[in-house]
Amino acid sequence: MAKLTIRDIAALSGLSKSTVSLVLNNSPKVDPATRRHVLAVIRRHNYVPSFAATALAKGSTRLIGMIVPGLSWHMVASINIGVAAVTERTGFDIILYTATNDRDYGPLIDRILTSSMSSGLLVVSHEQPLEPLVQLHQDGMPVVLVNTIGSEVALPSVTADNYEGALTAMDHLLQLGHERIACMQGRMEYRCCQDRYRGYLDALRSAGIQPDPELTKPGDFVPDQIKARSRELFAMPADERPTAVFAHSDVTAYAVMTAASEAGLRVPEDVSVIGFDDIESAAQIRPPLTTIQQPFVEMGKRAADLLLTAIRANDENANHENANENSGELNRERVSPDPVRLSMPTSLIVRASCGPVPVTRSRRGRSQTTKA
Amino acid sequence: MAKLTIRDIAALSGLSKSTVSLVLNNSPKVDPATRRHVLAVIRRHNYVPSFAATALAKGSTRLIGMIVPGLSWHMVASINIGVAAVTERTGFDIILYTATNDRDYGPLIDRILTSSMSSGLLVVSHEQPLEPLVQLHQDGMPVVLVNTIGSEVALPSVTADNYEGALTAMDHLLQLGHERIACMQGRMEYRCCQDRYRGYLDALRSAGIQPDPELTKPGDFVPDQIKARSRELFAMPADERPTAVFAHSDVTAYAVMTAASEAGLRVPEDVSVIGFDDIESAAQIRPPLTTIQQPFVEMGKRAADLLLTAIRANDENANHENANENSGELNRERVSPDPVRLSMPTSLIVRASCGPVPVTRSRRGRSQTTKA
DNA sequence: CTGAAAGCGCTTACAG
DNA sequence: CTGAAAGCGCTTACAG
Incomplete structure (x- = not known):
């Protein structure tokens, strides 16, 4: 045959x-x-x-590239599910570039672009320099960032609303009566962590509480460091010690809880812990983690939609180009408008790791800086 | 430009x-x-x-297809890292097919094959029917299964040695003095779970312990069911109750631990729990989970190597085909030899969820079936 | 060692 | 509405 x-x-x-x-x-x-x-x-x-013949004759593949960091993250898995859900009914297939973080992906991008292997690019990454992508995009290749915001690059993106998520987390804690709330930060180079931290600060302030710098700790997403910093928190005198901690990720929250338990503190009786992400195991650990859920699957879907739209627009444009010879200007115009930035709402998932402020500790004062 | x-x-x-x-x-x-x-x-x-032109002229793409179940599994992420590590230095790219489990992937396979989009296929899946793949393979497309063994299909595969892993887990428990060891099963349709269960049974028997059917529970990888079955286990009279449980996955172990804690039992003081997989959070939960680690990254690498070798052999063959016109027979011969099946060793990761059998319970009897 | 030519399997004006 | 022809950008015998 x-x-x-x-x-x-x-x-x-x-x-x-x-x-x-x-x-x-x-x-x-x-x-x-x-x-x-x-x-x-x-x-x-x-x-x-034949895939190849079609691609050659048409001048475009039905492939969308997806650059992801090592797939170890729950996030990537969920995003991919969303992406696959939309691409699978469009005839597009996705070609996967796993950018190990220690590798410069400039050459990778070059190859993707010039071999004209994919007609669009979805990028999930935190670590990589974004400039080559901006270049790519300006040269006319559709690109959308998922859950990646480098500073303020001019690329379409979809993210979770990290600021609002942090606000929600803090409100939950505040409503439970907590006032001395610590923040265990993730990697502050990431825009998402900056947003979460802003949320933390703003929530405190609008509750009339002056943030105590002592209560902000750099965890950097590395478990050992998180535990060490947590120990510092839990070693404080009982009346200065935070009664709750807002962790920048679920895994960070796990490490905080471990440290708490090692310090002889019960969660949530002695200290409440709230996470961010809602990874699969969050419901399984003891106590089940109260956390902010990021809508990764949905984010993947929206990102894929965005990309597909851009690809189609590109195709249209290519078609009209012959008829309309001032396409050079058209091109420029197509690129310059402010890129769409989708910010998806998060949800508070209440489980058991947060409880009311310990009675002996409540009503101590109106400010985090209040000392005994 | x-x-x-x-x-x-x-x-x-x-x-x-x-x-x-x-x-x-x-x-x-x-x-x-x-x-x-x-x-x-x-x-x-x-x-x-141009990717397309090259592919068309050469008659083969430098793409290897990878069919994965929804990426929600830690496993897939790690396997992919291994695969990417080898493909990235070969010029092959990987095109990703996310087979949502509720979708029949027959059509998908058809498309992959006939559009000759990929020159080889890596399949990570538990749920899907394997026949189409066997067909594909017989038609000359290199295929390798990763962590997937349907019954005894004639396809090359790389898996973890689940049987040996179970033996190791059980030995650990046995050496800690446990004798009434329960087994919380995963999906018994999966070959991996069957192997783990065989290991459980054999380990018990070679320790001279008669397995007690009461102590085997179907968990099916669904948390609620696992908790329910665990409750049954923990509701047994103190001297019949298992002192340890071997869970078919880490997430299963989490649910068992939750049930234990709800039943007022401490892990590991009152009951030891051992998992299987070593997912990322296993080190983070309380208590840190003792488990059997599957070498997913390594498995991904080996699978990619296997596939690449097969693809190259295919190419060679294609080259010689013109010179040697009895290629029909050659073809047949190339396919029939027993497919290689790699079984990769697992490792015991000792953390804190397993401890010695409670003193009041040790030396109760030589057999699981011993009743008080 | 290098070049001219045919061909890979499609698509797309262009005629009819 | 349908067909003949040129072309997409490479590779690969075949000459030289």
């Missing part, structure tokens, strides 16, 4: 390659009857056009 | 397309000096051959 070509199908159905190609491309100018006939032949012989 | 073609490079370097193509393909018959020259031009202009 040698692979069938369009020529075979043409012969088999007594028509020309052109006609077969037209039905393949849903051209309206083909007679309904012959179209049915051709389709039948195609189906009967299980013919699928 | 319109995209450069090989024709441009040829012009730019004052040579023919043929020659440029030869240097692109590392042909030895090109003069070293001209090769250097061409390479310089290529580099200077940042030329990358």
